[in-house]
Amino acid sequence: MNSYSINQLGRAFRKKREEMGVKLEELVEKGISAGTISNFENSKKKVHPNKIIRLFAKIGIERDQLPYLVEQEEEAPFIEKLEIDLMAIESAMDLVEVKQSHKKLIEIKEMNPPIRFQPLIEYLLGKACYKKEKWSKAQQYYLQAIQLMEENPSLQETNIASLAYYGLARSSYRENDLSQALQFIKLGLESFDENGERDHLKYQLLLSKAIYLEKLEQNEEAMDVLSELWNYMERIDTEIALNMYQLTASLYIKSKRDHKALPYILKGIDIARRNENYDRSFELWTTLGTAYLNSEKLDQAKACFEIASKLECKIRRKYLSVQNDIQLGQLYMKEGEFEKAREVLDEAIKKGKKENDAHLLFKALDTSGDCYLQLQELPQALENFERALEIGQKHNFLVLQRELALKLALLYEKRDLFKFQKYSTLHFRLSVQLAQNGGEITMQANENLQYLLNERMAVADPPEP
Helix, strand or coil, X not given: CCHHHHHHHHHHHHHHHHHHCCCHHHHCECCECHHHHHHHHHCCCCCCHHHHHHHHHHCCCCHHHHHHXXXXXXXXXXXXXXXXXXXXXXXXXXXXXXXXXXXXXXHHHHCCCCHHHHHHHHHHHHHHHHHCCCHHHHHHHHHHHHHHHHHCHHHHHHCHXXXXXXXXXXXXHHCCCHHHHHHHHHHHHHHCCCXXXXXXXXXXXXXXXXXXXXXXXXXXXXXXXXXXXXXXXXXXXXHHHHHHHHHHHHHHHHCCCHHHHHHHHHHHHHHHHHCCCHHHHHHHHHHHHHHHHHCCCHHHHHHHHHHHHHHHHHCCCXXXXXXXXXXXXXXXXXXXXXXXXXXXXXXXXXXXXHCCCXXXXXXXXXXXXXXXXHCCCHHHHHHHHHHHHHHHHHCCCHHHHHHHHHHHHHHHCCCCHHHHXXXXXXXHHHHHHHHHCCCCCCCCHHHHHHHHHHCCCCCCCCCCC
């Protein structure tokens, strides 16, 4: 043993002894005094190798294990620094910038770090690509992180696999694949270790599950997930809580229970204001305006949408403004201000395209089509409805497709027999599919065609095209 390795062993011995709760005096024996042990641990004087071997034997470590202890002691400063470096990189990525963080991660990966850090590094590389809006590249890194976790089950408690599934879900969502996003969230929850690290991740996964279910119009299932989440309220951070207030309110509004939505919205608005959370404030004011709009309280609704508009310059998630424009367009239509409605809805469509949010673009086109109907501009209304339907079909928005197919069938009923049959058949098939999938259905499937033949839309007939 050279002096360097003896110094390393001394530190390792003290660390192990303290971890075991063994007092120095308990190891004293003939030829090994308390002073000898102290000198060994603190590297003050040389201690004979045989005494070192004997001391380790007394705490259950054999001679052939000593080289590994030296190696671990040598690695300890490097490991500690790497942990801090990765933490700093993630903080900089979230709070400052991405480019330099990405570069540092590549450099660390090329150093071939210990295996226990490799899944986290792959995840962070995926996160960097996600922030740079390189969705496919992000997914590759996330999948690599999951593969490394599967190859190293001893790392299960780090919950990196669940973290990577969460990243995959977010990437799929940004690519407008809500069904795939939901599947990744379910896998993330299945792989989550309740006794492991990152306990906050469970609540992020559950919240995302509720969000994707709501966007897929599986509203009862979304409310069930939120009901589970409310049980963990004391453990949940402010950002997740604000999302919960907003989403719960939105689901009550969808089910025509606006009075139940109001307490959640008002509570959320107060928390968001006190925390200077502009994104959530914007979203909650828009949701409050929607509740008032549904209750025909137009002045209150307009005040809410105007406050949200003032916050628009402060929000980071620019796609949120699309929903406010859609609701403002609906307000103008209720007031008979159809030109104003058209203008704001055209802006919503532009924003929806720019932000690549298929769900909001669908709603903007659908609402704009309603506006053009009121303006008796049928060709433009039909064009917007059919563009929306294409988006719904591409992204599997089954409930939204079904509702729009009915609208198109009724519009074409006495104008184009071929398209009337096309859209009535589509409505029928979607109704059957939703019924088979357990989705909500507004009428029995075998009554759909008769309904189409007998009912007319509750708007004035536009002129013949």
